[in-house]
Amino acid sequence: MPSDNQSIEDLIGQANNDSTDESVQIKLNAEEKKIKLRNIERITQNKAQSLGLSYIDLFGFPISPEALSLINEEDARKLSAVCFFYNGQKLRIGAVNPENEELRVLFKNLLIRHYCEGKIYLLSENSFNYALRFYKSIPKVKTIKGDFxxxxxxxxxxxxxxxxxxxxxxxxxxxxxxxxxxxxxxxxxxxxxxxxxxxxxxxxxxxxxxxxxxxxxxxxxxxxxxxxxxxxxxxxxxxxxxxxxxxxxxxxxxxxxxxxxxxxxxxxxxxxxxxxxxxxxxASSLELTFENLGFMGRSYEQIKRQIGRPSGMIIAAGPTGSGKTTTLYVILKTLNNSETKIVTIEDPIEYQLKGINQSQANEKYNFAQGLRSIIRQDPDILLVGEIRDLETAETSIQAALTGHLLLSSIHTNDASGAIPRFLSMGAKPFLLAPSLNAIIGQRLVRRNCPKCKIKEAIGAEILSRVKELLEKLPKEEKDEININNLEFYKGQGCDYCHGIGYKGRIGIYEVLVMNNEIKKLILAASISEYEIHNCAIKNGMVTMVQDGLLKAMKGITSVEEVFRVAE
Known part of the structure; x- marks a missing residue:
């Protein structure tokens, strides 16, 4: 292809020799316009390169109405910016001035609203004006907002x-x-x-x-x-x-x-x-405290002590839907202050936490990669949504051993099962033992309806099982109850609870705090969940089912519900 200058000279020469001057002049003007546009794009591309920005030329780019509609025409003209690509996971915006503060705020809000990753490109004024034409192709329908x-x-x-x-x-x-x-x-x-x-x-x-x-x-x-x-x-x-x-x-x-x-x-x-x-x-779930989550007595005191430590791992353990994320969020909320840097990597981000840097994991940015990145953000406290593989486990352990308080969750039936799960992933016992501070085993039980609960008479067989479990409580908790005079309650069903007998849920917990005996078991490597569980009880752990029965004695839930969930 001839150079831009040669093209002009050729056309000028042709204009001088051609009898159809008007036709040639039109061609000359069109070619000159193309050259100017190419020069503008070249200048814009060079500017993007010098500023370390990405560049886009939208002439000929297939802009979809769906992408374009993410920024309305009024805002697009005001900010000199358009959304030219969106596929549900990725969002791309072209802007004449990518550093515009209003645009940055809009961009951030779009990413939060659509839960996708995005990027802003520099484009020329001409490219922007070309893209504006496509707003005419968007059907004029009544807008239904996502904010319902x-x-x-x-x-x-x-x-x-x-x-x-x-x-x-x-x-x-x-x-x-x-x-x-x-x-x-x-x-x-x-x-x-x-x-x-x-x-x-x-x-x-x-x-x-x-x-x-x-x-x-x-x-x-x-x-x-x-x-x-x-x-x-x-x-x-x-x-x-x-x-x-x-x-x-x-x-x-x-x-x-x-x-x-x-x-x-x-x-x-x-x-x-x-x-x-x-x-x-x-959003009101974030107003929860340890008390209304259901922490009480020994478990409450233990968790307060453990979250006050400057480093180590605190793990929430339980099956899906047992309230692990809520527990971790309440810990973060308790620890959040102006003197503490907290960074999270989650999938998905369930709640927006003010004052905390939350990062969204995805297919190309997993927990392990995210954790390595956020460690470089000089954090005091880290939250990893879930530990599910060796890479994430090893990175979490290293973070806990290098001066960070790390919070995470793991899918096991109880607190004791978390340690064998770490080892089965391939975690090294000599690193795991010193990194763990505490493991919170948990389940959610339904609360008795406060409007229709009444005293419940339970069968002899179940009562015998209840007494057997309560007899094994640590002395401090056991001294507070009268095992020979147990009273329990259950909701009967009313309009307030929609005839169910229960209204709301509360956690039942066990807090396994690391000690030298458990560390020795971990270092032995070939340990069982049963051994850890017995060792923890020996050292004063109140089990989930015991915690549930103590709540049942207070009328918070029923014995039937505790056994349904915890045994």
């Missing part, structure tokens, strides 16, 4: 019409399809549900709520409603409406007068359509 507002009036209306969530089926029959999503979300919030399940089946749609860890059927809807309900939820969650054959994830925010609820929505293709599960995360 259900006010107290909506909730009160639901409460007046339905005293029990089991009445939802009958109530739904008289609700306009455009309001069904609002009714479902309102009902879930009023029922204190942690999850909403909407499942397309062969001939209908099933709606279920998980309340206090148990799934309940609440409604069956006509199959013909599915498309509108799912489309509505996809719009709210900001995922692609036209994709039903691939999994998608999104977020919805619900603002109440005294609370905010973040909803993590998962869309999964199934044989009969799609399955939607929405996890409700209440």
């Amino acid at each position: 507002e259900i006010n107290e009036e909506d909730l009160l209306k639901f409460n007046q019409n339905i005293l029990n969530f089991k009445d939802l089926q009958g109530y739904m029959a008289g609700v306009d399809i455009t309001h069904i999503v609002t009714v479902i979300l309102s009902a879930a919030i009023k029922s204190s549900a942690s999850d909403i399940h909407i499942e397309e089946e062969e001939g209908d749609i099933k709606v279920r709520f998980r309340i206090d860890g148990i799934l309940y059927d609440v409604a069956v809807l006509d199959k013909e409603m599915s498309k509108k309900i799912i489309s509505r939820l996809k719009i709210l969650a900001k995922v692609k409406i036209n994709i039903a054959d691939k999994p998608q994830e999104g977020r919805i925010s619900i603002f109440l007068t005294k609370d905010k609820i973040d909803i993590r929505a998962s869309f999964l293709p199934t044989a009969h359509g799609e399955s939607i599960v929405m996890r409700l995360l209440r």
